[in-house]
Amino acid sequence: MGDIAKDLRRVMRGDVRFDRGSRAAYATDASNYRQVPIGVVLPRDAADVVAAMDVCRQHDAPVLPRGGGTSLAGQCCNVAVVFDFTKYMRRLVVLDPERRRARVEPGLVLDTLRDAAERHHLTFAPDPSTHNHCTFGGMIGNNACGVHSVMGGNTVDNVEELEILTYDGSRLRVGATSDSELEAIVHAGGRRGQIYAALKSLRDKYADLIRSRYPKIPRRISGYNLDQLLPENGFHVARALVGTEGTCVTVIEATTRLVHSPPYKSLLVLGYPDVYRAADHVVELMACGPTGLEGLDDRLIDGMKKLNMHPQDLRLLPEGGGWLVVEFGGDSKAESDDKARAAIAALKASPAAPTMKLYDDRRTEKLIWKIRESGLGATARVPGQAPTWEGWEDSAVPPASLGRYLRELRRLFDRYQYACSLYGHFGQGCVHTRIDFDLESQSGIDRYKAFMDDATDLVVSLGGSLSGEHGDGQSKAQFLSKMFGPELVEAFREFKTIWDPRGRMNPGKVVNPYRIDQNLRLGASYRPPRLATHFTFPDDRRSFAFATARCVGIGECRRDHDGTMCPSYRVTHDEEHSTRGRARLLFEMLEGEPLTRGWRDDHVREALDLCLACKGCKGDCPVKVDMATYKAEFLSHYYEKRIRPRSAYAMGFIHRWARLASYAPRIVNAIARAPLTSNLAKAVAGIAQQRSIPSFADRTFVQWFRSRTVHPDAARLPAQKVLLWPDTFNNYFHPDTAIAATEILERAGCEVVLPARSLCCGRPLYDYGFLRRARRMLLEILADLQPHLEDNASxxxxxxxxxxxxxDELLNLFPDDALAKRLAQQSCSLAEFLMTRVQGYSAPRLSQSILLHGHCHQKALGGVGHEECLLKEMGATVTVSDSGCCGMAGSFGFEANHYDVSINVGELVLLPAVRAASPDTLIVADGFSCREQVEQCTGRRAVHLAHALKAAGRESAVQKDRPAEEQMLPAVARRTFPVELAATVLIGAGVTLGALGAWQWWRR
Amino acid sequence: MADHGALIVGAEARLIRIPVDPPRGDAIQQFAALELPIVELTDAAGRRGIGFGYTIGNGGTAIHSLLRDELLPAVLEQDARRTVGLMRQLTKRIHALTPGCISSTALAAIDVALWDLAGVRAGTPLYLLLGGATDRVRLYNTHVGWLNRPLEELVALSDEAVRRDGFQALKLKVGKPDIDEDCERVAKVREAVGPHTTLMVDANQSWSIDTAITRIRRLEAYDLYWIEEPLEATDLDGFARLGQHTALARAGGESLYSVAAFHECIRRGALDVLQPDVARIGGITNAIAACHLAAAANLPVAPHVSPELSVTVACAVANSVFVEYIPQMEIVLRRPIRRQGEFALPFEEPGHGIQFDDAALDRFAVHGSASRTFQQSHR
Known part of the structure; x- marks a missing residue:
């Protein structure tokens, strides 16, 4: 096999990755299974796929085509060469609204097509909850469905034509085939003719059996779609290949159907006493013609409450213990509303009418959908409960039998003492459940097997399908003969053999499958090492290993829009640079194979290198994977007793350098700005040459504070004592911010105090894994603030x-420290303090248009709600920037090797938004690094909320043509640093002395 | 709620090696260098405590490794106020390495630093915190009496120490192969310094019981205060028997590495003057315990070497008679020990008051962050 990578590299233009890191990153999908692949290729186009397939065939290597990698049944992990189409082959080839067709590459993300089609009121109907990152290749492989399958069927119903490549290198275009075409193809012979002839005889042989044994239900996802070969279905070879899970062919391009998308929606939520009675009413509701019909139970809602997810949104639900969410569509709002009202009227007349709520504003509708889409996050990792797993997570029955099925399924759960919630696409009889299987002990695995046996019996007895959405892969394939009978399973085997006689396409899945207890990712022998860590991971049973197993593989981190997660993936589109890829690598690091070097593994470090530590994942990930923390933990061990890169010392210890610079800020600034010396300084510090080093203030905030004559109002008693935290950035670089804040707080009647010593929270240390030092600094902070905290000062x-x-970090490092808890509770932002902790605070007036950009850490830990509220209360017109990371992410963007990624991340959302803002719009960003990014990349200057508050109440209106910050805050906007001629001489000596002094000082 | 300011957040070790040139000698060993394993502890409030042990030129790296790899990591984030509890915990941690000079010297460096920190925290000189029995203690000068000093030099230095420097007690090393030579050296010094100066002799464990009895009989003629370590330190029976043969006080204790060993000496009547060594017994906690144990048996103590540190222990307890003057650390200190005539005076700053000179430490550094400031403005 050693040569296969070399051969692939010789013929492919795309990437060939056979290193241990890449193999580890692709070792699992979103299932319970794990198989380390031989290698990964990322083809650039169809020719590349063909060339790669040739090489694989020469080496007799198994092949696994892969989409978003979110398969839940194990079909997307295998000991094979993985073809990942998502990096390059992600083009929308043609969108033809007239004919309602689209041609797509397999790596295209569904939402890219949906967004483009929506402009023509068209859509691709099947929309899995992964719609913003799942790909067509994967959807075709799985025969994906979603909420709107109610309206437009499953993927199989929406594929018209496929361009495919077989393992033996035949490239075919397949679709519906008329009898005459079929005859002509067979007659023409060749590999194509042979395939079609074989398909025809297969069809003829099994037609009656297919007609009698295939369940006639909306969600029959299990098994191959052999019914598509029946004459009444037009011998549709493309559709027959949909749902084959990579076991037959590789899809190179697809032509899909688009359906009308009602532009207006109305949402009706019905509350029933329990989820079973909700299910009983599904058929009744389907008669009302909804575009979507989903169900959820009270356990799901409980989980969300425990996780404190969407607390406001949950109040939107009507009374009940089980709910149906019904969506109606129309070409006008009136039309969709009418349909909903008709449904309400019909339901009211029926006995045991549910409680009902009709929502007709888009915002609320979005929130309700969010509740439903949070199903996975709300059930996977609930504090105090065992983690839950897929395995029996998408069974489907005839909708008319749903109520009965749910009741019997619950009885089965009770018998096996499994606790889990029930939700899903009730309109089509598909039920989602994540079950607390014990997959880490032999007895637990035996119980899981016994349960699966009973559960499959139950579903088959009701005429249902083992899988109603996610496919058979490995977790259900073993039971296919129960559902279809042995003859049809033989037919599946024959079908696969027609396409893949050598059995090299995704072997062991669907056909001739592995048992459900083989290749388990955890398994009875799962014994991750107990590692001593700095962070305690209180939400992960205090175990780093448990934290690395948090990722469920859903791949939210691979989306390109909305939220913050994951900026580095959005730029590189590499699995390793997504939160999921990184989580996988950390998991694999503990597995010890293929990653063998533990904390010292360079593959892991490389994957983590581009992590901005923005905590976007902590906020956005459904299961709250906290990569910034894992990264800090990893780096602390990776660099244990080793020298870190220069930038780590330059920027990780910025608080020290800043303190040093504060003795002679003008000289330091001159050095940092003058042509040659600045280049030298940046090179030494590992800072990108394109960046400018932020300037040190002439006088620090603390110096200002200690030397000022006390504000006359401050003497008033009794004043509320507030400790204003003089952070390194606002103390040494932008003291004007802290000065403004002091004035605002004093105006609000507070007595402002500062810590006694010069302290720093140590934020930059985490980026480089200096965790011992960080711990120490936190203890120093606690010691210094102790009297104030015990005084209840904010x-x-x-x-x-x-x-x-x-x-965040404080509580993770010191989870049992009462004083640490007090600091966490008593610390807050300026806006939160003014809005919630000052009685009767009256905000000054500011009629101004404002673009508010939240720092990623702000968004990950509570959002910018207080800032937005305060600005609105002041009378400002606030636009909250459409989230996204600024790209600077602390020191990340300053580093020479991260500059490009930093800029590209910034250009995704924030920087274009700033450039598009009118000059008279004030840009408010509380984060120092965000402000630097804005200033260094756009020429505009963002200000802190404290500045906006200070500038409030001014009389004259802001002129339209000049930047608002220049007019409102001239002192902030005008920061110039004259470099005099004489200074040049000084600089030369200064650099030498400074470097020497710094070195000495550093070593103290 | 706990006082977060007292949590230890910094614990650094370094090793200093100061060559002794020319090497000093006694009856059994050469003293080629002074090694100082130094420990600096910082608490969350930014207060610092410094402790150290010492060797006579070898084994320092072993002590340093023990500190760096085993002991100091266990000190981090502990409450510095619980000195005794913390020391007990650390002692147990390395108990399996057998109690001995290496372990106790390493522990001592931490113990001294913890007590220093306690003094700094309380804003009180450590000798007062530990009891403050007196504010001065007599010094005896050992520096003049090395065994390898030629006779003329010995006499000249002794004369100078008494007449110029005001010492009224001198200790001479004995144990020359020929007893006549020992006698001649003591006689000449006695002649030079006159009858009112206290003289003691130190054989450094070089004799067997028979040699000791005969030699001590000869030496008694010169009006000596004590004979130190005439026998092997572990030969407690020998010491007890020797007591029946001489009127000279038997002194010893520098080679005992635990409080229990002192207890045994006292119980068996082996020694008349006890000389606990702050480093070798495991620190101030144990040294004070040994002193109190001696007090209970009505015996005097004269802490061994390291006068800058020993003076703190000696002034804390009521039964101390002497501390030993060997100014070997002075080269790395900012200021010498405080002396007034024949007395040593403890520093009056909070803690033990010993201030190292950073630049000098850098010059002699063997291990550890090359230039870590020990005395900062926090004091």
Missing amino acids: VVVLEPSCLAVFH
């Missing part, structure tokens, strides 16, 4: 990333 923190240390 701690106002201006820099969001510093506040995040107190709210």
Whole structure:
């Protein structure tokens, strides 16, 4: 096999990755299974796929085509050469609204097509909850469905034509085939003719059996779609290949059907006493013609409450213990509303009418959908409960039998003492359940096997399908003969053999399958090492291993829009640079194979290198994977007793350098700005040459505070004591921010105090894994603040990333420290303090248009709600930037080797938004690094909320043509640093002395 | 709620090696260098405590490794106020390495630093915190009396120490192969310094019981205060028997590495003057315990070497008679021990008051962060 990579590299233009890191990253999909692949290829186009397939065939290597990698049944992991289409082959080839057709590459993300089609009121109907990152290749492989399959069927119903490549290298275009065409193809002979002839005889042989044994239900996803070969279905070879899970062919391009998408929607939520009675009413509701019909139970809602997910949104649900969410569509709002009202009227007349709520504004509708889509996150990792797993997560029955099925399924759960919630696509009889299987002990696995036996019996007895959405892969394939009978399973085997006689396409899945207890990712022998860590991982049973197993593989981190997660993936489109890829690598690191070097593994470090530590995942990931924390933990061990890169010392210890620079800020600034010396300084510090080094203030905030004559109002008693946290950035670089905050707080009647010592929260240390030092600094902070905290003083923190240390890292490092808990509780942002902790605060007026950008850490830990509210209360017109990371992410964007990624991330959302903002719009960003990114990349200057508050109440209106910050805050906007001629001489000596002094000082 | 300020957040070790040139000698060993394993502890409030042990030129790296790899990591984030509890915990941690000079010296460096920190925290000189029985203690000068000093030098230095420097007690090393030579050296010094100066002799464990009895009989003629370590330190029966043969006080204790060993000496009547060594017994906690144990038996103590540190112990307890003057650390200190005539005076700053000179430490550094400031403005 050693040569296969070399041969692939010789013929492919795309990437060939056979290193241990890449193999580890693709070792599992979103299932319970794990098989380390031989290698990964990322083809650039069809020719590349053909060339790669030739090489694989020469080496007799198994092949696994892969989409988004979110398969739940194990069909997307295998000991094979993985073809990942998502990096390059992600083009929408043609969109033809006239004919309602689209031609897509297998790596195209569903939403890319949906967004483009929506402009023509068209859509691709099957929309799995992974719609913003799942790909057509994967959807075709799985025969994916979704909420709107109610309206437009499953993927199989929406594929018209496929361009495919067989393992033996035949490239065919397949679709519906008329009798005459079929005859002509067979007659023409060749491999194509041979395939079609074989398919025809297969069909003829099994037609009656297919007609009698295939369940006639909306969600029959299990088994191959042999029914598509029946004459009444037009011998549709493309559709017969849909749902074959990569076991037959590789899809190179697909032509899909598009359906009318009703532009207006109305959402009706019905509350029933329990989920079973909700299910009983599904058929009744389907008669009302909804475009979507989903169900969920009270356990799901309980889980969300325990996780504190969407607390406001949950109140939107009507009374009940089980709910149906019904969506109606129309070409006008009136039409969709009418349909909903008709349904309400019909239901009211029936006995045991549900409680009902009709929502007709888009925002609320979105929130309700969010509740439903949060199903996975709300059931996978609930504190105090065992983790839950897929395995029996998508069974389907005839909708008329749904109520009965759910009741019997619950009895089965009770018998096996499994606790889990029931939800799913009730309109089509498909039920989602994540079950607390014990997959880590032999007895647990035996119980799981016994349960699966009973559950498959139950579903088959009701005329249902083992899988109603996710496919058979490995977790259900073993039971296919129960559902279809041995003859049809033989027919599946024959079908696969026609396409793949050598059995090299995704072997062991669907046909001739592995048992359900083989290749388990955990399994009875799962014994991850107990590693001593700095962080305690209190939400992960205090185990790093348990934390690395948190990722469920759903792949939300691979989406390109919405939210923050994951900026580095959005730029590189490499699995390893997604939160999931990184989580997988950390899991694999503990497995010890193929990653063998533990904390010292360079593959893991490389994957983590581009992590911005923005905590986007902590906020956005359904199961709250916290990569920034894992990264810090990893780096601390990776670099244990080793020298880190220069930038780690330059920027990780910025608080020290800043303190040093504060003795002679002008000289330091001159050095940092002058042509040659600045280049030298940046090179030494590992800072990108394109960046400018932020300037140190002439006088620090603390110097200002200690030297000022006390504000006359401050003497008033009794004043509320507030500790204003003089963070490194607002103390040494932008003291004007802290000065403004001091004035605002004093105006609000507070007595402002500062810590006694010079302290720093240590935020930059986490980025480089200096965790011992970080711990130490937190203890110093606790010691210094102890009297204030015990006095119940609030701690106002201006820099969001510093506040995040107190709210997040602090509690993770010191989970049992009562004082640490107090600091976390008593610290807050300026806006939160003014809005919630000052009685009767009256905000000053500011009639101004404002673009508010939240720092990623702010968004991950609570959002910018208080800032937005405060600005609105002041009378400002606030636009909250459509999330996304600014790209600077603390020191990340300053580093020479991260500059490009930093800029590309910034250009995804924030920077274009700033450029598009009118000059008279004030840009408010509380994060120091966000402000730097804005300033260094757009020429505009963003200000802190404290500045906006300070500038409030001014009389004259802002002119339209000049930047608002220049007019409102001239002192902030005008920061110039004259480099005099004489200084040049000084600089030369200064650099030498400074470097020497810094070195000495550093070593102290 | 706990006082977070007292949590130890910094614990650094370094090793200093100061060559002794020319090497000093006694009856059994050469003293080629002074090694100082130094420990600096910092608490969360930014207060610092410094402790150290010492060797006579070898084994320092073993002590340093023990500190760096085993002991100091266990000190982090502990409450510095619980000195005794913390020391007990650390002692247990390395108990299986057998109690001995290496372990106790390593522990001592931490113990001294913890007590220093306690003094700093309380804003009180450590000798007062530990009891403050007196504010001065007599010094005896050992520096003049090395065995390898030629006779003329010995006499000249002794004369100078008494007449110029005001010492009224000198200790001479004995154990030359020929007893006549020992006698001659003591006689000449006695002649030079006159009858009112206290003289003691130190054989450094070089004799067997028979040699000791005969030699001590000869030496008694010179009006000596004590004979130190005439026998092997572990030969407690020998010491007890020797007591029946001489009127000279038997001194010893520098080679005992635990409080229990002192207890045994006292119980068996082996020694008349006890000389606990702060480093070798495991620190201030144990040294004070040994002193109190001696007090209970109505015996005097004269802590061994390291006068800058021993003076703190000696002034804390009521039964101390002497501390030993060997100014070997002075080269790395910012200031020498405080002396007033024949007395040593403890520093009056919080803690033990010993201040190392960073630049000097850097010059002699063997291990550890090359330039870590020990005395900062926090003091």
